[in-house]
Amino acid sequence: MLATVAITGTGIISPLGNRASTVWRNWLNKYNAIEVLSEAWSTTLKTKLVSRCKHVPIELEPHELSRLDRCTQLAIAAAQQAWDECGKPEIDPQRIGVVMSSGIGGLETLYNGTVELEQKSILRINPNTLPMAMPNSAAGLISIMLNASGDISAPNSACAGGAEAIAIAAQWVNEGHVDIAIAGGCEALINKLGVCAFEALGALSPDSTHQPQPFGLNRNGFVLGEGAGTLVLENGQHALDRGARILGWVLGWGSSADAYNLVASRPDGLNAKRAIENAIKKADVRLEDIALIKAHATGTKTGDLAEARVLGEVWGNGSSKPTVIAPKSEIGHCISASGPIELIMALSCLQQGVAPGLSRHYELDPMLKLPFAAKSTEIIGKIGLCNSFGFGGKNQALIIKSG
Numbered sequence: 001m002l003a004t005v006a007i008t009g010t011g012i013i014s015p016l017g018n019r020a021s022t023v024w025r026n027w028l029n030k031y032n033a034i035e036v037l038s039e040a041w042s043t044t045l046k047t048k049l050v051s052r053c054k055h056v057p058i059e060l061e062p063h064e065l066s067r068l069d070r071c072t073q074l075a076i077a078a079a080q081q082a083w084d085e086c087g088k089p090e091i092d093p094q095r096i097g098v099v100m101s102s103g104i105g106g107l108e109t110l111y112n113g114t115v116e117l118e119q120k121s122i123l124r125i126n127p128n129t130l131p132m133a134m135p136n137s138a139a140g141l142i143s144i145m146l147n148a149s150g151d152i153s154a155p156n157s158a159c160a161g162g163a164e165a166i167a168i169a170a171q172w173v174n175e176g177h178v179d180i181a182i183a184g185g186c187e188a189l190i191n192k193l194g195v196c197a198f199e200a201l202g203a204l205s206p207d208s209t210h211q212p213q214p215f216g217l218n219r220n221g222f223v224l225g226e227g228a229g230t231l232v233l234e235n236g237q238h239a240l241d242r243g244a245r246i247l248g249w250v251l252g253w254g255s256s257a258d259a260y261n262l263v264a265s266r267p268d269g270l271n272a273k274r275a276i277e278n279a280i281k282k283a284d285v286r287l288e289d290i291a292l293i294k295a296h297a298t299g300t301k302t303g304d305l306a307e308a309r310v311l312g313e314v315w316g317n318g319s320s321k322p323t324v325i326a327p328k329s330e331i332g333h334c335i336s337a338s339g340p341i342e343l344i345m346a347l348s349c350l351q352q353g354v355a356p357g358l359s360r361h362y363e364l365d366p367m368l369k370l371p372f373a374a375k376s377t378e379i380i381g382k383i384g385l386c387n388s389f390g391f392g393g394k395n396q397a398l399i400i401k402s403g
Contacts, residue, residue, distance in 0.1 A: 005170045006239040007248040007403070009086030009232030010344045011078035011184070015051040015225055015331045019081065024348045030359040033331055034210045034223055041192045046206035047199045050190050051225035051332030057081075067128045068141070069106030074228035074337070075138035075186035076145065082182060083146060086232040089180065089242055096148035097181035098139050099169040100230075101161030103336040103391070104189060105135030111193040138186050138228075150178040156336075159296070160390030161185050162229060163339030163398055167253035169233045170398075179238045184230035185336035198224055201263060205299060211360040212333075214297035214326035215304050215368045222298040225332030229340030246403040248347050251383070252283025258393035265303045265389060269310035275395035276314055276385065283383075283399035288320035290399075291381025292355070293370065294346035296389045297326035298333050305367060307387065312369040323379055324372045325355050339388040343400065346384050350402035353379050 010020050015033035017023045026033075033051050042048075058065065058077040065073065079100075109132040116124055131137060136154030143152050151172065155164045162185020169183035189198070198204050205212065205221035213219040239246055256275040260266040280287070293311065297304050315321060327342040334341055349355045355373035364372055371377070386398045 004236045005173045005250040006234045006236045006246045007231055007250065008234045008239050008244045008246060009082040010247060011080070011082030011085070011230040012341055012344055013053050013056055013074045013078045014227040014334070014341050015053055018055065018057060020344050020348055023345060024352070027330060027345065027356045032210060032359050034212070042195065045195065045199055047195060047204040048206065048208040049210065049223045050195070051223055052190055053227050067132065069109040069132045069137065069188065071102055071106055071186050071188040072138045072141060074188055074226065075100055076141060078184060078186070078228035078230040079142045079145065079182055082230040082232050087244060091179060093147045093149045095150050095179040096146060097150040097152065097169060097172050097178040098143040098146070098148050099153045099155065099165040099181060099183040100139035100142055101155045101165040101185040101336045102135045102138055103156065103158040103161055103187055105137065106133035107189055107194050108191045109133040111191060142182060146182065157394035158391035159333070159335050159338060160388040160394040160396040161336035163386065163388035163396040164255065164394060166231060166250065166340060166343065166398060167255065167396060170250045170253055173233050173235050180232060180234045182230055182232050184228065184340035186228035187335040187337045188226045189335060190224060190226050195224060203300065211362060212299045212329050213362045214295065214299045214329050215308065215365055215372060216299065217363045217365045219299040219301065219304060221300055222328060223332035225334040227334045227337045227341055229337050229344055231340060248403045249401040250398060251285065251401050252279045252399040254278025254282060254397045256395045258395060260393060263391050265306040267302060267306055269306040272306065272389060272395040273310045273313060276310065276387065276397045279385070279397035279399050285383055285399060287315060287318060289381065289383050290322045290385050291379050292346060292349055292384035293322050293324045294342050294384060294386040295324050295326045296387040298328055303389070308368040315370060321370050323355055323377050324368065324370050325349065329358055339386070339396070343386045343398065346386055347400060347402060349379055350382050350384050355379055
């Protein structure tokens with residue numbers, strides 16, 4: 001078992017709240033983070049629901065904020081939170097790495113820049129447009145904020161990006177490339193271009209019941225969310241030597257490519273299954289050791305079906321059946337931020353020994369053969385599997401353990 005990568009800090013900016021403890025409390029109390037779109041441009045859309053972050057606590061001056069897209073603001077706020085929680089260790093900056101993903105980056109900045117160009121003139125374009133819009137802007141600014149010069153990466157694999165960032169950072173720490181890495185994902189696409197583009201793709205639910213339905217019998221698409229999630233990953237011995245509080249461990253990671261379709265999952269889930277099996281193998285754990293599965297489950301017809309089929313095949317007819325959770329039922333789909341935010345939610349379940357269940361119940365599709373935490377469910381065990389599958393065909397699985 002690769003118990004060398006410790007989790008010593010977490011940061012969440014999400015529709016369900018900021019900080020892991022707040023998200024956990026709101027989840028337990030059945031807080032409904034889904035809201036109705038109210039912008040004038042949305043009146044003709046079929047899409048009626050989104051999931052927004054209500055407050056972004058960021059320690060920057062107003063003039064600095066004006067140079068940042070909302071996506072980067074979310075990332076910096078989550079990174080500051082995680083770094084504070086890990087104790088702000090004073091170590092060689094060359095031993096600190098940053099891996100931060102965004103599926104699209106500063107989409108609102110790009111849209112506003114296009115409008116300015118059409119309505120005004122080239123002379124009126126904000127000179128910060130390109131730096132604000134770059135998908136790696138968040139990674140770069142977090143590196144500058146922490147003076148982290150060990151290494152930097154900004155993987156872009158859409159909905160799997162944040163989980164891939166965690167896998168890359170874990171690999172760096174495990175191999176001794178860095179001692180500490182801050183990793184995660186961020187996304188802010190609830191704007192005119194983002195919502196309209198996802199609706200045109202047919203990915204969003206037109207339902208107005210205020211509840212996404214991952215693995216639901218009547219699921220019809222996802223609810224678009226936004227947010228940022230970050231983890232501080234640290235060499236286990238390094239963390240122990242400095243007396244850090246260890247929240248959990250990243251035990252293993254596995255990935256693959258679907259090589260099937262840019263925006264749809266491979267129906268048989270063949271390569272997603274391989275990513276899961278590789279993560280389990282790398283973690284050196286048994287199927288019966290896994291107590292919890294954090295499913296990717298967005299609420300789309302084909303995607304949920306493929307994942308349910310894979311989970312059924314991996315666990316087969318064995319007597320041990322882990323409990324499945326699908327956090328997008330509570331926060332919507334935060335794209336690249338979904339992986340790290342939901343991993344932190346899964347870690348809370350393992351720490352507390354319970355999965356809170358759904359804030360609003362719906363009928364489940366019997367295709368899912370593993371037990372689903374529709375209501376508060378006891379979790380017996382400390383190890384969990386976290387799945388993330390992205391546009392472009394990226395499959396990413398992570399095995400975690402609570403501290």
